Amino acid sequence: MTSVLAVYDALVAAGELKADLEQRTAAARLSQLQEVLEAAPPRGSLLWRIAGRKPASPRGVYLWGAVGRGKSMLMDLFYDRLHIQRKRRVHFHAFMLDVHARMREVRKAEAGDPIPIVAEALTRDVRCLAFDEMVVNNSADAMILSRLFTALIERGVTVVATSNRPPQDLYKDGLNREHFLPFIALIEARLDVMGLNGPTDYRRHRLGDGKRWFVPADAAATEALSAAFFRLTDYPPEDRAHVPSLDLDVGGGRTLHVPKALKGVAVFSFKRLCGEARGAPDYLAVARHFHSVIIVGIPRMGPENRNEAARFVTLIDALYEYKVKLLASAAAEPDSLYVAGDGAFEFERTASRLAEMQSGDYLALGHGQDDAADDPAPA
Numbered sequence: 001m002t003s004v005l006a007v008y009d010a011l012v013a014a015g016e017l018k019a020d021l022e023q024r025t026a027a028a029r030l031s032q033l034q035e036v037l038e039a040a041p042p043r044g045s046l047l048w049r050i051a052g053r054k055p056a057s058p059r060g061v062y063l064w065g066a067v068g069r070g071k072s073m074l075m076d077l078f079y080d081r082l083h084i085q086r087k088r089r090v091h092f093h094a095f096m097l098d099v100h101a102r103m104r105e106v107r108k109a110e111a112g113d114p115i116p117i118v119a120e121a122l123t124r125d126v127r128c129l130a131f132d133e134m135v136v137n138n139s140a141d142a143m144i145l146s147r148l149f150t151a152l153i154e155r156g157v158t159v160v161a162t163s164n165r166p167p168q169d170l171y172k173d174g175l176n177r178e179h180f181l182p183f184i185a186l187i188e189a190r191l192d193v194m195g196l197n198g199p200t201d202y203r204r205h206r207l208g209d210g211k212r213w214f215v216p217a218d219a220a221a222t223e224a225l226s227a228a229f230f231r232l233t234d235y236p237p238e239d240r241a242h243v244p245s246l247d248l249d250v251g252g253g254r255t256l257h258v259p260k261a262l263k264g265v266a267v268f269s270f271k272r273l274c275g276e277a278r279g280a281p282d283y284l285a286v287a288r289h290f291h292s293v294i295i296v297g298i299p300r301m302g303p304e305n306r307n308e309a310a311r312f313v314t315l316i317d318a319l320y321e322y323k324v325k326l327l328a329s330a331a332a333e334p335d336s337l338y339v340a341g342d343g344a345f346e347f348e349r350t351a352s353r354l355a356e357m358q359s360g361d362y363l364a365l366g367h368g369q370d371d372a373a374d375d376p377a378p379a
Contacts, residue, residue: 004077005031023070026063026194030078030160033058037084037128037158057127060159062134062187064166065196066366071162072132072263074196078160079130089130092161093288096141097249099148115144119151131161132264133291135368136171136180146182153190164366167193212358214329217297221329225267225294228327232292233262250285264291264367270298274311283315287322291367298330303341310343313350320353323365 008027011017036058063071079089090098099118106114129152136142149159163170167187171180187193212228214221230237246261256278260267266286273283273295286293301309319326330337334354338347356362 002081003031004034004074004081007077007081008074017070017073020070020196022065022194022196023074026061026074026196027077029061029192029194030074033061033158033160034078034082037082040084040127057153057156057158060153060161060191062159062161062163062167062191062193063196064163064193066164066364069196071196075130075132075160075162076263082128084127086125086127087130088126088128089132091289092131092134094249095129095131097251099144100140103144115147116151119148119155123152123155123157126157128158128160131159133367134161134163134170135165136174137368139175142171142174142176142180142183145180146186149183149186153186159191161191164368166195212325212327213334213354215331215333217299217329217331222296225296225327225329229260229262229265229267229294232265235262248285248289250282252281254282256282256285260294261290264289265294266290266292267294267296269296270308270312273315274308278311280314280318283311283318284322286315287318287324288368290324292325292327293319295326295328298328298337300331300336301338301347306342309338309347313343313347316350316353320357323362323367325363325367326354326357 005024005027008017008024012019012024017023040058063074065071075089079087099122102118102121103114106117110117136145153159165172167184170184171177174180211224214224226240227237229235229243230240235243243260244262246258246266247255248258248261250256257272258266258268259272266289273286298312299305301312316326318324334351335348337351338344
C-alpha cells in the first residue's frame with residue numbers, strides 16, 4: 001500500500017508541488033483514514049459476524065479553502081490509493097440531484113419518510129463517500145441534509161468532502177437557515193475540519209497569466225486551448241486520444257454530450273452549446289458541474305443567428321453566476337462579437353461580463369454561487 005502522505009511527499013521532493021504545511025497535515029490525516037478503512041473487516045466476514053453489526057464508520061474529513069489550494073489534488077491522492085471496493089466519488093450537486101430523484105420514486109411507492117429508505121439504498125454498496133465541492137444553494141437540499149447524512153453515517157459510511165467554504169459559512173443567509181444548522185453541527189461532530197489556505201493557487205497557476213480569449217479561432221488558438229486543458233487536468237497530452245467524454249444530465253430526462261470532460265474541466269464547440277435548442281437549465285447544469293469551460297469556435301453574430309446569440313447570452317449568464325473560468329477561441333474580441341441587429345444592445349452586458357471573466361479578481365473567485373442565492377428546488 002502506498003499512503004497518501006508518501007505520494008504527497010514524493011511530489012514535493014520532485015518539485016511538482018511546493019511545500020505546504022497545511023497540505024501535508026491534511027495528507028497525513030487522509031493517510032490515517034486510508035489505513036483505518038483498509039483495515040476494517042470485509043462485509044460478511046467472520047469478524048463482521050462476531051460484531052453482530054456493521055462496524056462504526058471512521059471519522060471523516062472535510063477539506064475547505066480558497067480555490068486552487070490543493071483540495072481536489074488531495075482528494076485525488078486519497079481516492080485513487082484507497083484500496084477498498086465499496087467507495088464512491090461524486091460531485092456534490094450530482095449526488096443531491098440523485099437523492100431528490102430517489103426520494104420522488106419512494107414517495108410514489110409508499111407513504112412515510114423516504115430518507116431512511118434512500119439512505120439504505122445509497123449505502124448498500126458504499127463505505128466511503130467522497131464529495132467534490134460541497135456547496136448548498138437551495139432550501140430543498142438544506143432541509144434534508146442533516147437527517148440524510150446522519151442516516152448515512154449511522155449506516156457505517158465515512159464522508160470525505162471538499163468545499164470552498166468552512167462549514168459555518170455553508171448556506172450562509174439562506175432561506176430558513178435555522179433548519180440547516182444541525183447539518184453544520186453534524187459535520188463538526190463527525191468529520192475533521194481542515195483548512196487549506198496556503199500561498200500557492202495551483203489552479204490559477206495552471207490557468208497562467210497569458211491569454212484565455214484567443215482571436216481568431218484558428219488552428220493556433222485550438223492548440224493553445226488544448227494545451228490549457230491538459231495543464232488544468234494534469235492529463236498527459238500523449239494520451240489525448242483517450243480523454244474521457246461525458247453525457248451530462250441536464251434534467252427532464254435530457255442529456256448534453258461533453259466531448260472532453262475531466263476533473264471539472266469541459267471542452268465544447270460553440271455549435272454544440274449554442275447551435276442546438278438549449279436553454280437555461282442546460283447551461284446551469286454545465287455551470288454547476290464544471291469549474292472551468294473551454295469553448296472553441298465562437299463566431300461573430302448578427303440578426304441571421306439571433307437564436308444562437310440569445311443562447312450564448314444565457315450561457316454566459318450561467319457561467320458568470322457560478323464563477324466558472326472561461327477559455328475560448330473566437331472570431332472577435334467580446335465587444336465586437338455582436339454589434340448590429342436585434343439584441344445588440346442587450347449583448348453589451350454579455351461583452352462586459354466576458355471582459356470581467358478574464359480579470360484577476362474574477363479568476364480568484366471560488367466556483368459556485370453565493371450560498372445565500374436560493375435556487376429553485378429540484379422538481
